[in-house]
Structure formats: C-alpha cells, structure tokens
Amino acid sequence: MTPTQQLIRDLFVTATLLPLASSLIVLFIGKRVMGKGAAWFATAAMGCGFACSVYGLRLWLEHAPGTILWNVPWIPLPAFGGGWLYLGAMIDGLTVAMMVMVTGVATLVHLYSIGYMKGDARFERFFAYLSLFTFSMLGIVISNSIMQLFVFWELVGLTSYLLIGFWFEKRAPQLACKKAFVMNRVGDMGFLIGFGILFYKLGGRLLLPAAAGAVDAEGHAVVTMFDAIRSVIEADGYSITNPPMWLTAAGIGLFFGAIGKSAQFPLHTWLPDAMEGPTPVSSIVHSATMVAAGVYLTGRLYPILTPGAHLFIATIGLVTLVMAACMALVMTDIKRVLAYSTISQLGYMILGLGTGAYAYALFHLITHAFFKCCLFQCSGSVINAAHHQQDMRYYGGLGKKLPVTALCYFVCTLAIAGASIPYSNLGISGFYSKDGIIAGTINYGHAMAAFGPYAKLFYWGPLAVAYLTVFYMARSFALTFLGKPRDQHLHDHAREAPWTMVLPQVCLAAMAILSAPFIMPFWLDLIVGSEPAAAAGWLQRATDLAHGPAMHDTHAGLLQGVGWIIALVAGVAIYQPGMAISSKVAAVPGIKQLYTWAYNKFYFDALYDVFTVSLVKTVSRIVGTIDKYIVDGMVNLAGWTGRFGAFLTGVFDSQVVDGAVNGAANVAASGGQLLRGTQMGRVRAYVLFLFVSATVVTLMVITVTLAAR
C-alpha cells in the first residue's frame, strides 16, 4: 500500500468514525458538559468528516490510486482453512463519491436540525442519534465485505428506528418506527438467505466484487466474492449468462434486503409512515442514507447478478416507480408527496441497475440525494412556518412569505423533473442521471424484445412517469407557494426560517445544479470508473452499459424536448388556484375509482394489517394458548399423576411402615417450610425413588439392546 493510498484510507476511515465518536460524546456527556453546544459540536464533527472526505476526493482525483482494500479479521472461519469474515474498508470510485455525498448532506442536515429542533426537550440526544445514523450509513458505504455491509445495514435499521420514533411520546411515531424496523427485517430475512447460500457456496469468501483485482494492505492478492463465484461456477461448467440456480437465488435473496431498505414494492409501506419522524430525519433518511443503502447494495452486487436476477430487479423497480408516482399524484400532505416521489425515484435507480444502467442509476442516487434532501428541508421550513400544518390544501401563496425556500424548492423541482434547455445538451443534474437510466431501459427493452410486447413496458413505464413526476412536483409547488392564501391566519404568521435552516437549503439547491457532469464531472466519472474492469470483461451481458451512443438518441427524442415544460406548465396551471379543478376531474367516473385507490395507497397497509400483522398476532395467541393449556397441561397432568401415585404410595407407606412421612402432605404448598427436616426428607425420597426407577429403566434398555443383537 503506497503512502497515498494509506492516507486516503485513513481519511475515509476517520470520516466514518468521527460521527461515531461525536455521537458517543454527546450521548454520555453532551448535555452536562456542553448543553445546547452539543449540537454545534456534533455538526462540527460531521463537518470535519466532510472535510476529510473532500480531501480524500482531491487526493483520489489527483493520484488515481486504484481500489484500496483494508481487511481486518473479525470472525474466524476455521471450517474454511483459516479464513475470516472481515471488517475494514474498500475504497473505489463509488465509495469516494458516496462518502463525499453522505458526509456533505449529513453536515447540512445537522446544521438544519439546529434550527428545526430548537426547543425540543431532547435536543442533544437528537444529534447523538443523527450522528450515529450517519456513522452507520458511512459504515455501509466503506464496507469491504457482505458481512460488514450487513452489520452496518442493521445499525442503519436501529438508528432509523431511534430517529423515526424520536417523538416516542406520541402514538404515530411509535407505530411508524416499529413498522420501519420490522419491514426492514422482512427484507433482511431475504438478505440472510442469500448471504447463507453465498457463504456456503463460496466458503466464506465474501469480499465485495468491486475489490476484484485489488491487493490488501500487505500487498497480497485477495479472493473476492466475484473471483470465488467465477471459479466455483466455472468449475461446475456454468457461466454468468448460463448461471446455476443458486446464484440467481442468492442474488434475489440479497436484493430483498434492498427492497426493504430502499422501500421498493412490496415492502414500501414503511417509508411514508416514517414521515412521523422530525423533518430533518426525513430529509436525511430519504435522500443520502437509509433508502440509498438499498440502491448502493444493489450496485455493489451488480457484477454478480445473473440475467434472471436482473430481470427480477428491473421488474421490481418498474412496478415501484409507476405505483409510487400514482400515489404521489393524489396526496395532499406535502411530506407524503415527497415520500412517494422518493419511492418512485428509488424505483428508477433500481430499474436502472436491473437494466444495466449501472453508472447512471448510481449517479441518480447522488443527484437525487441533493435535490430530495433539499425538497424535504424546504417542506420542513414550510411546515415550521405553517404551525405544523402539513396539508397543502391550507397553503397557497407562501412564495411571497418564504422567497428563498420557494426558490430552492423550485430549483429542485426542476432537478427532479430532469429539466434541460430544449434542443441542447445542457440541463440540471437530474436531467443527466434520469436520462441515462431511461437510455438503459430502452436498451434493455430492445434486448428483451424477444420476450414479447411486455418488454416495451420497461421503457414506456419510466418515460411516462418522468412526465408524471414533473406534473406532481409542479402540483406541490403550485399548491404551496403560488396562488392565493387558502388559510389567511396561517399565511399571516408564516415567516422565513432562521439562517441555520435556509443555508443548507441553498447549498443543496446549488448542488442540484452543480453536480451536472458539465460542471462537476467527477461524480459521474468516479462511478463509471468503479465498475470492476474484471467484471466487465467476463460478463457478457444482455445489455450494454447505458453510456455511449444510445444516450444521445434519448437526448434528442425524450427529455430534451419540451415535454417537461408542458407537464410543468400544466401542473402549475391546474393547481395554482388550489384543488378546485382537480377535484372536478377526480369526480369523473372511472377516474374517481382510480383516485380513491391511489389515495388509499392501493390498500397495501390494510392488506398487510390483515394478512400479516393480524395473522401473526393471532397465530402467536393461538400458540401461546396451546403452550399454556396443552404443552404445559401435559406436564401438569404428569405432575398430578405422579403426585396421585405418591399419595397412594404414601398411604401404603403409612399403613405398612411405621413413622413414615405423611404422603398426603401437600408438597406443592409447603415452600415456606421446605427447610424443615421432613421436607428435606421428602426431596431425598424423591431422589431415591428416581434413582431406583432409573436403574430399572436402564436394565430394561440394556436387556432390549442385548436381546436385539
């Protein structure tokens, strides 16, 4: 390991550990020693982490040091010839990009929280949790193996539980945090199954595929998951295009973890409920961290996914993005619109990874993190200004009162819309990332054309939803900031948020513009460079990576046109006067039913309540009853029988043997007197009785054994 590599590694490891340290300090001594300053302390620590990451990024761009691997033995695996399950760090382009993005966004969210959480009874503790949460996410990003990924994966689950349930006095957050954790665990169950299969098949060699070709700190070559899979399946006469069943199963199993964390269909229902957490939590959970983890995992697994697994992933992504967009269209709670929009955008990323648009899907993860975090922060500022009213039907005309917030919200609306200057190659960040994904889906759709007309859905779906996205975002913008105030009282009291809240919004909105490749090319370059070269050579994919000529075709044909402008104008025009027009449309038969379905979230929650939650609770009650009355009942029956036998023996005893203990004494009711000699004698008598009977049984068994020979 060269000194530069070492320095880069140390920088990123420090950036990962800093929030852990600050979290523990704040948790244990923060309130007593620093008071409210604890918040600034945590923010500063996070900022230092960001500085480390940025310095690491600079060094990385300057020296192009190649994949850095650092393995720390953790759990010994003597079964596999002295192998280990490792913790440590693996740093490639994707890691670098994610580290910088996550630390940056987290710093801004910390800063934002200082304003937003002001006056909360557990102000300091919030920052401890927030830092711990960031640490968990950074642990995932820097993971060198599936093992470490899973460790931090679960920690993200725990810390999100703490954050979503931060206001645990109230009922709704309690339910929301529990739901988030349990639904994530459902995904984790799939993860564990995939993990188990790979563990067995690969003999515990679980270093991430991206580390293929890298050397460890001592300069030894390592066997990664990728190498192991390749050798194992090739030894059995398989290849990645003709893979064994188990590899597809393992890939899909691990992806189930991503379904849970990234809120994909059918485990998406926790995410809208997670809005019960404080808004800064929403802004970090739904942009840079938790939901990003699932996409990140899928990206990390990308080289070992089989065509079957790809199809599965693409399908899940497609269903999710369409479904969630429909729901976002009808929600009236500003945070819920954003929540469903998050699910839909995550669907894009997952679809992108499924269809082979590796680089653009992960690039969308970065750009989305900036603009979605900003959107949530803006919504937080609005909610704060509106006395915690979250229903957009009571807003209207807030743009005049909160001009900076409105501007930021608008910029990010353009970003999520993928806006560009018509007939040019210049656009906002979301334009490049989303367009790349759509290009990938077109390739995939063509490649899958042999499978019938349904293959077309893979690109018509995301394309249609791209315009739908513009429309529902324009709707939320218009309802909130434009038109006339619909609640005068609310409007009169609305004020722009303090600078700690406005500054992060502005920074994030700026990043939504600046992360476009023609301004900051490194984001995309880092990710493109992170796809393992070894993998690319070996994998004969059904699709090509979605860069290259195909992309320019989509530029010309799709988003680069004026389509997004039409959708935007339509959205603003319809909703600028409030819900008046739309409620008439929603009353039209046919549309009405659709509207009701979407408004009730396609009844997923009701379905799950009946078929899983209630079912499990009922089964547990039945099992508990069986345990109490049947399993334990049999034990008690045996006890009573024994006691009755003892009673008979006792009667016999007292009749025949003079001075024997009173067999009718209630053994079970004499606890207080147990120390008395007669009772000791009773226990001894039991032991003697059992010894004798044991000897008899033994002799019987031996006789049987000998007889059977």
Next chain:
Amino acid sequence: MESQLLNWMIFTPAIGAGLCLLPGISKQAARKIALVASLITFGLSAQIATAYYAAGLDGVQFETSIEWIAAINAYYRVGVDGLSLPLVLLTTSLSILIVLASWKIEKATNAFMALYLFLFTGMMGVFLSLDMFLFYVFFEISLLPMYFLIGVWGGPRKEYAAIKFFLYTLAGSICLLVVMLGLYFLTPAATGAGNTWVMVSSDPGVVTLQSEAVRGLFAQTGEYWLFARWAFWLTFIAFAIKLPLAPLHTWLPDAHVEAPTPISMILAGVLLKMGGYALMRITYPFFPDAARYFWVAVAIIAVFGILYGALCAMAQTDWKKLVAYSSVSHMGYVALGIAMMTRTAFDGAYYQMIGHGISSALMFFLVGVVYERAHHRDLERFGGLWLKWPGYGGWSMVGFFAGMGLPGLCGFIGEIMVLLGTFEAAGNPGFDPATVYTLGILAAAAVVLTAGYILWMFQRVYMGPEKPDYKEYASVTGREYVIMATLGIAAVVFGIVPVLVFNLTDPTFTSIMKILGVSG
C-alpha cells in the same frame, strides 16, 4: 499450585457458603462473604484463563484426578479446556453481579447467600468435571439450591414453580442416568480397560468415553448401535430440558416468573448453558453417528423451538414471561447450531450461549428493576419508562437489542454464525441440501418475529407518555446502574470482539469436529 486452582475455584464458594451459615454472622457480613467469595473465584478463573492461554490453548489443562468411589471406578477428575473455559469465566464474572443484584434481599439473607454459593459450586463443578459421574453429581447438586432459592424467595406461585423446576429437570437427569449406567456396563467388555466414566482427559493413557475404541462400539457399524440411538435421544432429552428446547420448556417461564431477579439472572445466564454445554460435551462427541443419523429430527425440533419460542413470547402480557420465552427461542439457535454439525454453526451455537448469558442476565435485571418498584409486570400497564429514566432506557435498549441480535452487540455473532453454518451444512455428507435450505430459511424467518416481539414490548413499556403511578417509584440507584452498565458494556464488547471467545475455544473445537467427522 496451578493444579490446585481448579479445586479452589470449585470449593471457594462452598467455603463461603459454610461461613455464611455460621452463627453470629450478620446479614451484611453474609453479603460481604458472598461478594468476596465471588471475587476470589473470579480472580482464580482469570488466572486459569491466563495460564491456559500461556499453555497454548490446547486440549485439557490443569487436570487433577483423585480416586473417589473405588467400587464404581468413579474419580474426582477436574480440568479445563476450550469448551468449558469461556463458560467458567462467564459464570464467575456474572456471579459478582448476581451478588450485587441480591444486595437488598432482606429475607433470610444468610441462607440466601449460602444457597447461592452452593449453587455456584455446583455450576463450577458441572463445567470443570471431566468424570461423568462427578459431572452428574454436580449437575444434580445445582438443582437443590435452585429449588430452595425459587421456593423460598420467589413470587406468589413459588412452590409450584420450584417443584416443577426440580422435578422436570430431575426427570431429564434420569434420562442421563440411564445412559450413564448403560455406558458403564457396556464399555468395559469391548475395551478391556475396565469401567470408565472419563469424558475427556489430557492423559493419553486414560480410556475416555469419546476415545475411538469406545465410539466404535456406538458407531453405526458398532456392536451397540441400537443402544447408541437410544442413548443419543435420552441424553438429548436430558439436556434439551435444561436448555430448554420447546416443547420441553414449560418449567422455564414459571421458574423465571417466580424466581427473584438475581436468581432469574443466574438461571438464564448460566444454568441453561449447562444444557448446551453438555450437548457439546457428551451427546454429540459420544454418539456422533447417531447424531448424524438423526440430524433432521434434531434440526427440525430446534427450528421449531426458535419459532415456537418467538411466537409464545409475542403472545405474553407478563413482561418477565416474555423475556423467558425469548430465552426459549434463543436456545433454539444453540440447538440448531449443534444439530447442523458444521464448524461455523457449532462456533455460533457456543457464542450464542455466551452472548445470551450476558444479554439475558441484563434483560432479567432490567425487568427486575421495574418490578421492584411497580410490583407488577403487566405489559399493558407500562409505558413511558424511557421518559421517566432516560439512562435506564438507554441500557434497556442495549439489553433488549442484544437479545434481538443486533450487530455490534453480543447476540448477533452467535445468531449469524448459526444461520450461516446452517447453510454450510448443505455440504455435509448425507445432509440433504433441500432440507438444509428449508431449515435455514425458516430460521432466518425468525429474525422478523424476534424483532416483532422485542419492538412491540419496547413500545409498550418504554414509549408513550409517563404513567401517573411512576411518581412513587424510587429512582434507579447507583448499584443498579453499575450492574446494568457492566452487562451493557460486556454486551457491546462481546459484540465487537468475537475472538475473545473463539481464541479460547479454537483447538478444542477442532478436535470435537474431528470426532463428529462431518466437516472440518
């Protein structure tokens, strides 16, 4: 001197017990005696651990052997190896905390401390015996003090719980006794070495019950294959009751609910581990062929136990009972790990025992802290405890999340290794991969149920607004915080540094796996 260390470790608590019972010893003095005896024993165990480490961690060390009952060839033979040492350390260190947790017991304090110390001697004896007869004696000795500790100092239904505990586990012991007698009578004829009770020994001249010659008798091709199959199940039942494995578990919730807090801690923390320890020490190495023969049945029972325990836990409204059933579920992982007979699963099962020793002790203590003040354990009547005592809430989170198997805490490593090792068993000769995968999937499903009942409990007890009757609760004392923090920190340490255990167990487990003959 070193050869005497083990004897001192076993009998120091017994001497302490004797001192507690002397006339004229005050309650406070009895407490101090118990504390000092625990500290001394802990110090000795630490010394043993260091010496064992220095001696290269290999095989049985510090073996002492004295002829005891010549007529039946029974020896007082003690020693320590990688299988027993971590559990010994767990017992001695937990013991200090148990004494501290019992500090406020006012009812017949001297008798309580004496009985506890007798129990301590029994536990040490079980883990340190190398002779099966001696093992059996200690196994039984540990029952009696427990019987009185529950029966005298317990809750409202203490008599019922105590007698149930005693008879149920005694019934298990009878199964063991049957096998012991069988082994005693069947082995000498074939080995020509006379009767033997030796389970394992550092002396190559001693014929042990797991030596190749004796195992040959009970192998599938051996003379006593029928007996071996019986013996496997009888010992399995004996230790499954102790573990306890559903459906042989119903003594446990009653015992826990009625037992005073420190006794619940030691019961869950150490006594249950005797079952798992004995499965690894006796059932599997003595009858490996039978174990392979019956692996499906055992694994199915184990997975059933995991899911059954979790579902029962979910149905409870008594807080302590919920924790007790979570023990049933967690011990299912121990049984599963052993049943799959792969190294990873075996290691995992063992780690699960250590991890559960820490987390369950902490969980029962956490329940006890509240019960002492509320005098009820009805989950529906709690809520908002986190607001009332933030520090207590924090340690509770550590304890219950360790129980849930969250990474970074002690429950995780055992659980994940058992799961991974279960999948690994698909490669075992004679193990049907489809069955192995099915079992693995079912075991993985349990993580959802576990999260479900722990989080639901957490919500009902800790979240929400404070209840008005909390005003009368005394605040959590420093002594209580010390116990919580010690166990909580241990839960974190053992969640992060698994080699603390695996370094000690490695060579011993390698030889056990060789005997099992399934995989490396």
